[in-house]
Amino acid sequence: MLGERFVAAIGEAFAEELGDRRVDPLITPSKNTQFGDYQSNAAMSLAKQLKMKPRDVAERIVEKLDLGEIAEPLDASSIAGPGFINVRLRPEALASLVTELDRPGLGVEAEKQQTIVVDVCGVNLAKQMHVGHLRATVIGDAMARTLEKRGHKVVRQNHVGDWGLPIAMVTDKLMREVSAGHLSMDSVTLDDLDRLYKIAKEESSPDAKGLKAAERFSLGPKVQAELEAQVAGATENLERAKQALVKLQSGDPETVAVWQKLYDVTMAACMDTCQRLHTKITDEATAGESSFRDKLAGIVDLLIEQGLAEEDDGALIVRNEGLDPTLVRKSDGGFLYATTDLAAVRKRVQEIGADRVIYCVDARQALHFKQVFATAKRAGLARKAGAAEDSTLEHAPFGMVLGDDGRPFKTRSGENVKLGDVIDEAIERASTITKDKNPELSDEERARVAHTVAVAALKYADLSSDRVKDYVFDWDRMLAFEGNTGPYLLFAYVRIMSIFRKAGEQGLSSGFEDAELLIRESEEKTLALTLLRYPSTVAAVARSLEPHRMCGFLYELAGAFSRFFEKCQVLRAEDESVRLSRLRLCDLTARVLADGLDCLGIETLERM
RNA sequence: GCCCUGGUAGCUCAACUGGAUAGAGCAGCGGACUUCUAAUCCGCAGGUUGCAGGUUCGAGUCCUGCCCGGGGUGCCA
Numbered sequence: 001m002l003g004e005r006f007v008a009a010i011g012e013a014f015a016e017e018l019g020d021r022r023v024d025p026l027i028t029p030s031k032n033t034q035f036g037d038y039q040s041n042a043a044m045s046l047a048k049q050l051k052m053k054p055r056d057v058a059e060r061i062v063e064k065l066d067l068g069e070i071a072e073p074l075d076a077s078s079i080a081g082p083g084f085i086n087v088r089l090r091p092e093a094l095a096s097l098v099t100e101l102d103r104p105g106l107g108v109e110a111e112k113q114q115t116i117v118v119d120v121c122g123v124n125l126a127k128q129m130h131v132g133h134l135r136a137t138v139i140g141d142a143m144a145r146t147l148e149k150r151g152h153k154v155v156r157q158n159h160v161g162d163w164g165l166p167i168a169m170v171t172d173k174l175m176r177e178v179s180a181g182h183l184s185m186d187s188v189t190l191d192d193l194d195r196l197y198k199i200a201k202e203e204s205s206p207d208a209k210g211l212k213a214a215e216r217f218s219l220g221p222k223v224q225a226e227l228e229a230q231v232a233g234a235t236e237n238l239e240r241a242k243q244a245l246v247k248l249q250s251g252d253p254e255t256v257a258v259w260q261k262l263y264d265v266t267m268a269a270c271m272d273t274c275q276r277l278h279t280k281i282t283d284e285a286t287a288g289e290s291s292f293r294d295k296l297a298g299i300v301d302l303l304i305e306q307g308l309a310e311e312d313d314g315a316l317i318v319r320n321e322g323l324d325p326t327l328v329r330k331s332d333g334g335f336l337y338a339t340t341d342l343a344a345v346r347k348r349v350q351e352i353g354a355d356r357v358i359y360c361v362d363a364r365q366a367l368h369f370k371q372v373f374a375t376a377k378r379a380g381l382a383r384k385a386g387a388a389e390d391s392t393l394e395h396a397p398f399g400m401v402l403g404d405d406g407r408p409f410k411t412r413s414g415e416n417v418k419l420g421d422v423i424d425e426a427i428e429r430a431s432t433i434t435k436d437k438n439p440e441l442s443d444e445e446r447a448r449v450a451h452t453v454a455v456a457a458l459k460y461a462d463l464s465s466d467r468v469k470d471y472v473f474d475w476d477r478m479l480a481f482e483g484n485t486g487p488y489l490l491f492a493y494v495r496i497m498s499i500f501r502k503a504g505e506q507g508l509s510s511g512f513e514d515a516e517l518l519i520r521e522s523e524e525k526t527l528a529l530t531l532l533r534y535p536s537t538v539a540a541v542a543r544s545l546e547p548h549r550m551c552g553f554l555y556e557l558a559g560a561f562s563r564f565f566e567k568c569q570v571l572r573a574e575d576e577s578v579r580l581s582r583l584r585l586c587d588l589t590a591r592v593l594a595d596g597l598d599c600l601g602i603e604t605l606e607r608m
Numbered sequence: 609g610c611c612c613u614g615g616u617a618g619c620u621c622a623a624c625u626g627g628a629u630a631g632a633g634c635a636g637c638g639g640a641c642u643u644c645u646a647a648u649c650c651g652c653a654g655g656u657u658g659c660a661g662g663u664u665c666g667a668g669u670c671c672u673g674c675c676c677g678g679g680g681u682g683c684c685a
Contacts, residue, residue, distance in 0.1 A: 028624070031631090041627060044665075054665060081628050082665050124685080161685060289685085315683050324611080330683040337685045364679055366612055399613085400678080437647050465621060468613070470678075472620065476634095481647035483633035484621075491647055499644045533624085540624070552622065555632080559649095566640095566649050586644095608647080 001097070002070065002087065003027050006040050009065040014057075017050055029533060036078075036086035037094075037529060043083035054083030061085065069093060091525075095517040098528045102588050106595055107535040110151030111542075114355040117155045117348040118144040121274065121281055122361060124161035125266045126170040126193035129273050130416035131401040131409050131473065132362060138459045138601065139398055139467060140360030141279040142547040146599045150542045155352055156281055158270075159344060160288035162263055164337075166201065168245035169237075171259050173200040175244075185261060190269045193262060204241055206234035249293065263288075269420075276423055278455055279601055292343040296335040299342050299381075300328055308378055318375045326371040338372055345376040349384055349391045356392040357382075358545065363397035363468060370395075396545045399470035401462075409473045426454035429479055438608065449608050453479075453487055456602045460486030463600055464551035484555040486602060489593065492558035493604045496590040499570050501606075503583065508571060512587065515580035523564040527585060530560040534592050538599065547600055554596045561589050 006025030011018065026041040043058035050057065058079045065074060065085075072088040079085055089097075101107040120140030123129055129137075144154045161167070173196045177183045183192060211227040213219070247255040267286065274281040300316065303309035309316050314331030328339045348354045359369060373393040376382045382390040401409040411417055431450035434441065441449060461478035464485075465471045481487045503509040519528050530553075537553040540546075570586060573579035594604045 026627095028627090030628095031623090032628075035628075039627090044627075047665080084628065164685060166685070312682075317682065322611095324680095325682060327682045332683080334683080336683075340685090363613070367680055368685095370612090397613090406677095433647080438645080469621090470614080474620075477620065480634080485633085487647070488633095491645080495645060495648085502644055536624080544625085548622085549624075552624085552632095555622095559632090562648060563650090565644075566646095569644075571644055607645085 002038055002067075005065060005067055005070070006042060006061070009061050010042060010046070013060040013064045014046070014050070029529060030086065033526075035080065035084070036088040038087045038089070040085040040087070041083075043079075043085060047083065055079060058083040058085055091519045094525065094528050095519050097532055098517055098519075098585075098588070101531060101534070102584070106592055107532075108149055108538045108595075109535060113151050113153060115153045115155065115353045116144075116147050116356045116358065117157055117352055117354040118147070119159055119357070119359040119361060120144065120156050120285065121158040121270070122161070123158070123266065123270045125167050125262050126190075126197040127266070128190060128194045128416070129270060129419040131419065131422065132416075134277075134419055134422070134458070135398045135401065135462055136360055136362070137274060137277060137279055137281060138462050139396070139547060140358075141277075141281060142459075142463055142550075142600045143358060143360060143396065143541075143545050145280065145601055146538060146541045146547065146550070149538055149595075149599055155348075155354070156285040157287045157344075157348065158281060158285045159341075160267070160270075160286060160290075162266075162288035163290040163293060163340070165241060165245055166197075167259070167262070168248050169200045169204055169241040170197045171248065171255060171262060172241050172244035173197075173203075174262065175255075175258050185258070188261065188265060190265050193265060200237070200241075204234050204237040206231040206238070263290075273419055273423070276451075276455070277459065277601075278603055287344070287347070289337070289340045292340050292347070295343040295346075296339045299339055299346070300335070303328060303375070303379055306379055308375070318371075318378075320371060320374040320378070323371055323374060324367070326375050328375075338368065338375070341368075341372045342376055342379070342381060345372065345393065346381040349382050353384060354391055355384075356394070359393075359395045361395065361397065363399055366395060366397055369393075394545070396467065398467045402470050402472045404472060404474060406472070423454065423458065425475070426458050426479070427451055429475060430454035430457065433479060434608065441607070445607070449605060452603050452605050453490060453608060456486030456490055456597075458486075459600065459602055460489070460551065463547045464555075466548055467546055484551065487608075489554055489558050489597065489602075490605055490608060492561050493590055493593045493597075494606070494608045495565060496561070496586050496593075497606045499583075499586055503571055506571065508579065508583075512580045512583035515584045516577065517584060518578055518581040520578075521564075521568055523560070523567045524582075524585065527557075527560045527564045527589065530557050531588060531592055534596065537596070541599065550596055550599055554593060557589065557593060557596070561593075 003025045006027065007022060010023045010025065023042060023046060026045065027038055028041065030036050030039050043061060044054045047054035047057045062074050062079060062085060067074065067087065069090065070093045071090060118140050121133060121137045123133055144156055148154050170193065174188070174193070177196060178185050207227055207230050211231055214224045214227050244255060248259055271283060300309065303318060308318050309328060310319070312325070315327055316329035317325040317327050319325050326338050327336050329335055345357065348357050376393065377390050382393055384391060403409045409417055427450050430453040431446060434446050434450050434453065457478040478485060479487060481491055500509055519525050533553060537550055541550050568582060570579060570582040573582055597604060
């Protein structure tokens, strides 16, 4: 609304210079309330284009500007600094803007609908999920939810690492363990598989470096003999794994059955974790590497046909300008993960019909994705049939989770911390805190509250800092109720619910839905101005794929509400009209909080 | 070597993508509960934004060069 008036004024003031060109009025909320509520920074950018003094430009805009009933009258003092134009809304105008926000959808605008594939989760067979998967799951799901909020059709894809030599290795190991009577195929657990994976990997990695070192430093015949035996054994194991891979690829029933067991056990655990984390990642999202196994040769043939692939040292590579070559086929004829990802691009764009494909994957894969995207585009795999342009392929990278020592988050013995254990501990800690803070809750309700608070704390900690940076994992901070945390936001919501519960008891809970908003106190004004930022925040997250922006907004909203809560009595307001206005403001705040948290995949609570 | 990242208060993080005096929380100090959940709120103190140049009305943000950390770098995924 404000923007339109500025556009009109700018158009009028500079009709000669600009013609019909529409100029972005660059309206932003003022950072500092002493300047006003909103400001336009258009004069400065315009001055640069027109080679005029910014203040002169601002003056000409202000002369033509008609803000009439919207804002306090402008005068010379409205132009500040190099040419900021400061605007202070009239209370009625602010109230009417907030009233407009108060409708289904909370002002979030639907964009032209796109089909968007989001690559999430990224688990591997026979491996426990760890904190790295937490990020791919939680951030990916949050991006997906936010895009859905903007009206897009979002398809989550869980690109499970369920194929290739390492998997064949575990499959082989499991078969041997079962036939040796160490394990029963029926009762095998993910913990077993995780253990076997590590052993198998160890057993198949020849310690060539160690052997060389032993020779060089003359560590003695015994050490050398041991190492020689290790190398021989590893070489043999590796050979057997390769054979297992061949069997798997050729569909040998016995091998495939064991592989299926690995798959089922792993995915059951993965789905359980995704559910505990309250994500919308389900079985349908699964599209493992194995599902592309029959497409890889075709992809490579296509690259050869198009003259993109060339042989180098026995391997097949694609050279892309400015990038290291992409290896698409090994000299032994095997395919690589780049090949699989190329097949996945084709499926996502040409079968699913994605206009945009987003990979929520570890930042270490940055080069890999650059290579895959460049190759896919040149090969035409990223273009829908009949489309004029390639679909957008984006890597949304994220950093590592660190321990308080600044090193990757691991257990004392150096193992990855299992995600299931992390969730368990979060719940336990949340339960203890909840018992302490609110002893009145029944055991049943406390258990529910503890789960919701724990998951909120865990996810929020992961979402609230800049995605690409590493972050430090800290139980006390994420579960604290001070600062930018999940529990703090839930608490703000709970306080509102509490008001409505009390209102119900006193028979005051009706009639506020259409109440006239009276924005009088400064806390009410700040709360109202903050609420108005919700739609643009959703848009910013959808564009930038940075959920921490939503976190920042929600934290400010919760803070604005807390200050309002301290200062402005709701149920004991001075008169009925004020009470109804405040009830409506509370209700709207609650819905915006809940909707914003929903973008992040975080549930709210009635009590805590 | 080359490429990608990051460096902001003692600590953990922001800064709406070039806007006004760089903001929060923790830790420290000082206030506010007979009250709608004090799991909160208010105040004080804390800064050469790694360093040096450059671009312009204006730089934590952009460009160049250094310094430090993390990661990646053709036959693992």
